[in-house]
Amino acid sequence: MIELKGLSKSFGKKTVVEDVTLKIHAGAITSFIGPNGAGKSTLLSMVSRLLDADTGEVLLDQSDVKKMKSDAFSKRVAILKQANHLNVRLTVRELVSFGRYPYSKGRLNEEDHKFVDKALAYLNLTDMQDKFLDELSGGQKQRAFISMVIAQDTEYILLDEPLNNLDMKHSVQIMKILRKLVDELGKTVVIVLHDINFASVYSDRIVALKDGRLVKDGPTNEIINSESLREVYDMHIPVQVQDGCRICVYFNSNN
Amino acid sequence: MRKNSTKLIILSVIALICMLLFAFYDIKGGFGYAFPKRLERLFAMVITGTAIAYATVAFQTVTHNRLLTPSVMGIDSMYNIVQTIIYFALGSSSIFVVSRYLNFGVSIVAMVLFAVILYRFLFRADKYPIFLLLLAGMIIGTLLGSLVTFMQVIIDPVEYESLQARLFASFMNVKTELLFISAGIVTLAFLYGTRILHKLDVMSLGREHAINLGINYDKMVLRILILSSILIAVSTALVGPITFLGLIVSNLAYQYFATYKHSVLIVGASLISIIALVGGQFLVLHVFNLTTTISVIINFIGGLYFIYLLLKESRKTA
Ligand SMILES: Nc1ncnc2c1ncn2[C@@H]1O[C@H](COP(=O)(O)OP(=O)(O)OP(=O)(O)O)[C@@H](O)[C@H]1O
Ligand SMILES: [Mg+2]
Numbered sequence: 001m002i003e004l005k006g007l008s009k010s011f012g013k014k015t016v017v018e019d020v021t022l023k024i025h026a027g028a029i030t031s032f033i034g035p036n037g038a039g040k041s042t043l044l045s046m047v048s049r050l051l052d053a054d055t056g057e058v059l060l061d062q063s064d065v066k067k068m069k070s071d072a073f074s075k076r077v078a079i080l081k082q083a084n085h086l087n088v089r090l091t092v093r094e095l096v097s098f099g100r101y102p103y104s105k106g107r108l109n110e111e112d113h114k115f116v117d118k119a120l121a122y123l124n125l126t127d128m129q130d131k132f133l134d135e136l137s138g139g140q141k142q143r144a145f146i147s148m149v150i151a152q153d154t155e156y157i158l159l160d161e162p163l164n165n166l167d168m169k170h171s172v173q174i175m176k177i178l179r180k181l182v183d184e185l186g187k188t189v190v191i192v193l194h195d196i197n198f199a200s201v202y203s204d205r206i207v208a209l210k211d212g213r214l215v216k217d218g219p220t221n222e223i224i225n226s227e228s229l230r231e232v233y234d235m236h237i238p239v240q241v242q243d244g245c246r247i248c249v250y251f252n253s254n255n
Numbered sequence: 256m257r258k259n260s261t262k263l264i265i266l267s268v269i270a271l272i273c274m275l276l277f278a279f280y281d282i283k284g285g286f287g288y289a290f291p292k293r294l295e296r297l298f299a300m301v302i303t304g305t306a307i308a309y310a311t312v313a314f315q316t317v318t319h320n321r322l323l324t325p326s327v328m329g330i331d332s333m334y335n336i337v338q339t340i341i342y343f344a345l346g347s348s349s350i351f352v353v354s355r356y357l358n359f360g361v362s363i364v365a366m367v368l369f370a371v372i373l374y375r376f377l378f379r380a381d382k383y384p385i386f387l388l389l390l391a392g393m394i395i396g397t398l399l400g401s402l403v404t405f406m407q408v409i410i411d412p413v414e415y416e417s418l419q420a421r422l423f424a425s426f427m428n429v430k431t432e433l434l435f436i437s438a439g440i441v442t443l444a445f446l447y448g449t450r451i452l453h454k455l456d457v458m459s460l461g462r463e464h465a466i467n468l469g470i471n472y473d474k475m476v477l478r479i480l481i482l483s484s485i486l487i488a489v490s491t492a493l494v495g496p497i498t499f500l501g502l503i504v505s506n507l508a509y510q511y512f513a514t515y516k517h518s519v520l521i522v523g524a525s526l527i528s529i530i531a532l533v534g535g536q537f538l539v540l541h542v543f544n545l546t547t548t549i550s551v552i553i554n555f556i557g558g559l560y561f562i563y564l565l566l567k568e569s570r571k572t573a
Contacts, residue, residue, distance in 0.1 A: 050463050074469025081463050087319050088459045088515040098460065101468040106453030152468075 001026045002047060002077075002156065002188075007056035009042055017042050018212040019056070026155075029182055029189045031199035031220075034209035034232060040192045041082055041160050043209065047190075048079035048158050060156075074102040078152040082160040082192070084145050086133065092144045093129040096120055099151030119151035122177055138165035146174060150181070157181070159191045163198065171195075175202040196237075200224040201245045208232040224248065259512050259519050266526035273533040274301075281541060298438070299429040300536065303490035303497075304528035306441050309448055310483035310490075311501030312508070312521050316459045317476045318374070321509060322564055323388060324501040325487045328373060329396035331496040333366040334488060335422055336403050342418045343406040352421075355432060363488040370484040371477065425495050426536055426549050437489045444485055451475070455517040497550050499557020504528040506564060 002024040009017040017039040024030055024047075032040045045051035047058050049065055058065045065073060078099075086095075096119055100112040108116070120126050123143040133141055142165045149157060157178075163171045175198055181187040182204075193199045199206055199220070206223040208216035210232055216223050223229075224246045229237040237250040257265075278293050311324045325331065341351045341361070351358055373395075407415060454475055458465045466472050490497075508524035535549045 048467065050466055070466070070471040071469035074467060079463075079467050084464075086460060086464075089513065090515055094515065098457065098464070098468060101453075101457055106456060 001061060003059040004043075004047065005057050005059065007043065007046055007053045007058065009039075009046060009051065009054050016212050017046070017053075020209075020212075020214045021056075022207060022214060022217050024156075024188065024190055025205060026188045027182060027186050028204035029178060029191065029202060030205045030207055031203040032190065032192045032207050032209065033194070033196055033199055034215075038209040039212040040209055044079065044158050044160050044190065044192060045081075048077055049073065050079065050081075071102055074152070074154075076154050077156040077158065078149045078154040079158040080145055080149045080160060080162060082164065084141075089132055089134060091130050091132050092125055092136070092147075093120065095133060095144050096125075096129075096147045096151050099148040099153075102152065115151050115153060119147045122150060123147040123174075139167060139170060142166060143170065143174070150177075154187075156188045156190070159189070161192050161194065163193065163195065171198065178202070196224070196229070196248050196250075200248065221246070259514060259516075259523075262511060263519065263522060263526070266523060266530065270526050270529045270533070273530055273537060277533050277537045280537070295431055295434065296426060296429055296536070297533065299431075299434060299493055300426065300532040301529055302434075302437055302441050303494050304500075304532045305525040306444075306486040306490045307497070307501045308504050308508075308524035308528040309445070309521050310486035311505045312517065312524050313448070313455060313479050314483045315505055316455050316517070317479050319459075319461065320388070321506060322502070322561075322568060323392070324505070325370065325483055326496060326498045326501055327389070327561075328370075328392040329399065330366055330370050330373070330484055331487050331491040331498070332396055332399060332403075333369045334362050334491040334496070336399050337362045337365045338418060338421055339403045339406050339410075342414050343410055346411075347414050347417045352417075356436065359433065359436065359492060362492060363485055366488040367481050367484040370480050374476070374480055422495075426532070427545075430493055433493055437493050440485065440489050444482055444489075448482060451479070452517045452521065455479070456515055459515055459517075495550065497553055499554050499561060500528065500531065502564075503553070503557045503560055504531065506560070 004020055004022050004024075007017055007020045008015065016037075020039075020043060032044070034040055042051065046053045047065075052066075060068065060073075060076065065077075090098075093116065096116050097108060097112070099119065100108055100115060104112045117126075120129050123146060125140075125143060125147055128136065128140065133144060136144065142162065146159070146162055149159070159178075162174060166174065178189050178191065179202055182189055191203070193203075203220050205218065206216065206220050207214065208223065208228075208231075215231055216228055225239055226237055229235075229239075229248065235250065236253050237248045238253075239246050239248050241247070274297060277297055278290070282289055282293070307326075311326075314325050315321050315323065338358075341349065341358070345351055351361055373392075407418070410418070454470055457468050457470050458472070458475065458479075460468075462472050465475075504524045504527045505520075507527050508520050511527075512519050512523050514520065531553065532549065535552055539545060539547060539549050539552070
C-alpha cells in the first residue's frame with residue numbers, strides 16, 4: 001500500500017498541492033480525476049519521486065520512498081508521464097526494452113526478452129516493433145510508452161492520462177489490459193483520467209482533486225453521482241445507469 | 256546500411272593506418288631519436304582524442320543538447336585562467352607552480368567547480384533556449400578571457416615568460432612531463448566511465464524516464480559533469496585547448512552510427528577523434544610542411560560545421 005501523508009507543493013508563491021493525505025489501496029485501480037490544473041500530475045510526480053514534496057511524505061509499505069534505493073524503487077513503482085518527448089531516435093522494441101532496465105542494466109537476458117515480447121503483444125505492437133517512434137501516429141506512440149511501463153513489471157503502475165491521443169477502441173483495450181493486470185496479476189494501478197466515464201466503468205476507487213486539495217476519496221459508486229461531481233467540476237452532471245454502469249451525460253450541461 | 260560493428264571495425268582500421276603512418280612514414284636518420292618522440296606525440300593524441308570524445312558525448316547526454324560541448328561553454332579556458340591566477344597571485348616560485356601534480360590538481364578542481372556552477376545556473380531549469388546558453392557561454396568566456404589578458408599585462412615580464420611557456424601547449428609541444436600522470440588519470444576515469452555507459456543510455460531518455468528506470472539522476476549528472484571536466488582538464492593541460500574537436504566527433508558519431516547506445520557512440524567518437532588528430536597531424540607534417548597547425552585546421556572545419564549544425568537546428572525549430 002502507498003500512503004500519502006500531508007503532501008504539499010508550491011511553485012513560487014502558488015500552492016498547487018495542499019496537504020493531501022490518502023491511501024492508495026493495493027490490488028485496485030484508483031482513478032485521479034479533477035479539473036485542469038488541479039494538481040493531479042504534480043501529486044503523481046511526488047509519489048513517483050520525480051518531484052520532491054515541500055512537506056509531507058510518501059510511504060510505500062510503511063517505508064519512506066525518499067529513503068529507498070533508486071533501483072529497488074524502480075522495480076516496484078513505475079510511472080508514465082502525461083507528455084513524453086524523446087531526444088533520441090528509438091524503435092518501438094528498443095523503447096519497450098528500456099522498461100527492463102531495472103533488472104537487466106542494459107544486458108537483456110531471455111526472460112527480459114520474453115517480458116518485452118509480452119508487453120508488445122499486450123498493446124498490439126508486435127507488428128510495428130521495428131518501426132522508429134517518430135514514424136508512428138500519436139496514439140501508436142502512446143501505446144509504445146504504455147508497453148514500456150508494463151514491461152517494467154512493477155507492483156505499482158502510475159499512469160498520467162494514458163488515454164491521450166487514443167481512439168475509442170484502443171482506450172477500451174488499454175483499460176481492459178489494466179483491469180487484467182489488477183485482477184489476474186494483482187498489480188495496483190493509479191491512473192489520471194479526464195474521461196470520467198472510463199473512471200466510472202473501470203476503476204475501483206476514485207480520488208478527486210480540485211485546486212490542489214483532496215475533495216473526494218472513496219469507492220467509485222460513492223463518487224459517481226451528480227452531487228459529488230458538482231463539487232469537483234462545478235457543473236451539473238446527470239448520471240444514468242446503463243448495463244449496470246454509471247454513465248455521466250454531461251455533454252449538454254448548462255451548469 | 257552497414258551494421259554498427261562493421262562500422263567500428265572500419266574506423267579502427269583507418270585509425271590504425273593513421274597511427275602507423277604517423278609513427279613510421281618518412282622517418283629519416285636518427286631513428287633512435289625521432290621514433291620515441293613520435294610515439295610520445297602519438298600517445299598524447301590517443302589520450303586526448305579519447306578523453307575529448309568521451310567527455311563531449313557524456314556532457315551532451317546529460318545536458319540533452321548536441322550543440323554544446325564543455326569546450327564551447329568555455330570549460331577548457333578555465334585551465335589558462337587558473338594558471339594565470341596562480342602566477343598573478345603567488346608567483347612562479349610558489350609550490351602551486353613548482354609542483355606539477357599540485358598544479359594539475361588545482362586546475363582540475365577549478366575546472367570541475369566551474370563546470371558544476373555553470374550547469375547549476377544554465378541547465379538545471381532545462382528551459383532556456385540553446386541560443387541563450389551559447390550566448391551566456393560566450394559572454395562568460397570573453398569576460399574571463401579579458402580578465403586573464405588583464406592579469407597577464409600587469410604581471411612581471413619574467414613571470415609572464417614562464418607562464419607563457421606553460422600555457423603554450425600543442426601537439427608539436429606536448430607537455431611530456433604530464434604524459435604519464437595524464438594517462439593514469441584518464442585510465443582511472445575510463446574505468447569508471449565504461450561502467451556507467453548503460454546509465455548514459457537511460458539518461459538520454461530524459462530525466463523523468465531515467466528516474467522511473469531507477470537512475471539516481473541528479474547524482475549521476477553531477478558525477479558525469481565532474482568526469483567530463485576531469486577529462487577535458489587533462490587534455491587541455493597536455494596539448495592545449497582544441498575547441499571544436501569534441502563537437503565534430505560527437506556529431507559525426509551520432510550521424511554515422513544512429514544509435515542510442517553509448518558503448519558504440521563513445522568508441523566510435525573516440526576513433527573518429529583519433530583519426531582526426533593523428534591523420535590531421537600527419538597532413539600538417541608531411542603535406543602542409545608545418546605551414547599550419549592541427550588546432551587551426553580543426554577549429555576552422557569545426558567552426559564551419561558548428562555553424563551548419565546551428566542553422567540546421569534553427570530551421571528545425573522555426
Ligand atoms: N514546474 C512547474 N512550475 C510552475 N508551476 C507548475 C509547474 N508544474 C505545474 N505547475 C502548476 O501547478 C498546477 C497543477 O499542475 P498539474 O500539472 O499538477 O495539474 P493537473 O491536475 O495534472 O492538470 P491537467 O489535467 O491539465 O494535466 C497548475 O496550475 C500548473 O500551472
Ligand atoms: Mg496533468
